[in-house]
Amino acid sequence: MPKESAPLPSDRAGDSDRDSDRDGELVGRFVEQFAAQLVEAGMPRMPARIFAALLAADSGALTSAELGERLQVSPAAVSGAVRYLTQQHMVSREREPGSRRDIFRVHSNQWYEALANRDGILKRWENALSEGVASLGADTPAGRRLAETLAFFEFVEHELAEMLERWRVHRESLFGK
Numbered sequence: 001m002p003k004e005s006a007p008l009p010s011d012r013a014g015d016s017d018r019d020s021d022r023d024g025e026l027v028g029r030f031v032e033q034f035a036a037q038l039v040e041a042g043m044p045r046m047p048a049r050i051f052a053a054l055l056a057a058d059s060g061a062l063t064s065a066e067l068g069e070r071l072q073v074s075p076a077a078v079s080g081a082v083r084y085l086t087q088q089h090m091v092s093r094e095r096e097p098g099s100r101r102d103i104f105r106v107h108s109n110q111w112y113e114a115l116a117n118r119d120g121i122l123k124r125w126e127n128a129l130s131e132g133v134a135s136l137g138a139d140t141p142a143g144r145r146l147a148e149t150l151a152f153f154e155f156v157e158h159e160l161a162e163m164l165e166r167w168r169v170h171r172e173s174l175f176g177k
Contacts, residue, residue, distance in 0.1 A: 027056050028070075030052070031052040031053050031056050031070075031071075032049070034048075034052040035048040035051070036048075038051065044081070044084060046073065046080065047084040047090075049071050050071065050078065050081045050082060050091075050104070051085055051091065053067060054104060054106040060105055062103070062104060063101050063102065063104070064078045064082070067082075085104075086104075089114050090110055090114050091105060091106050091110070092105050092107065108175075112167060115160065118160070119157065119160070122153050122157045123157075126150055126153050126154060129149055129150035129153065133147045
C-alpha cells in the first residue's frame, strides 16, 4: 500500500492538489477496506480497488498511470479493471484535454447509473425466461420455477424504475441538480 497519494494535475476539473494534502496511509486504508467490502459483495478484486481509489480522489478522476502508482499495480491490471468497470457503467473513460491520455472518472451519481443500466439485462433475462417457460411448459415443475423467476424479475424491474425515480427526487432535494 503506498504511503502517499500521487498529486493530481492542477488542470483537472479545478481540483488543484487537494488529494496530496491528505494522509496517504489513511486514504490507502479506506481504499483497501472499501474494496474488500465490494469484493465480499461479488466484485472482482482489482476493479474494486480501482473503483475505491477513484471514489477517494477529490476529482473522481485519475489516469491509468495515477491509478497504477496509487495502487502499486501494473498497467495491464489497471486496463483490465477499468474495462470491467466501464462495462458495468461504474466509471467512464474520457480523454484528457490536449493529450492522448485517458482519464477514468467515477461520477457522483454512479450507483444510480449502474442500477439504471441493469434494465437492459433484466429485459434480456425476462425474454430468455419467457422462452424457457414456453419451451418447458408452464405446467411442469421446471416451467413453474422459470415462471416464478420471470415474475420476480418483472417485479424487480417495475420496483427498480419507481425506486430510481424516487431517488432522483430525493437526491435533488439533498444536493440540488
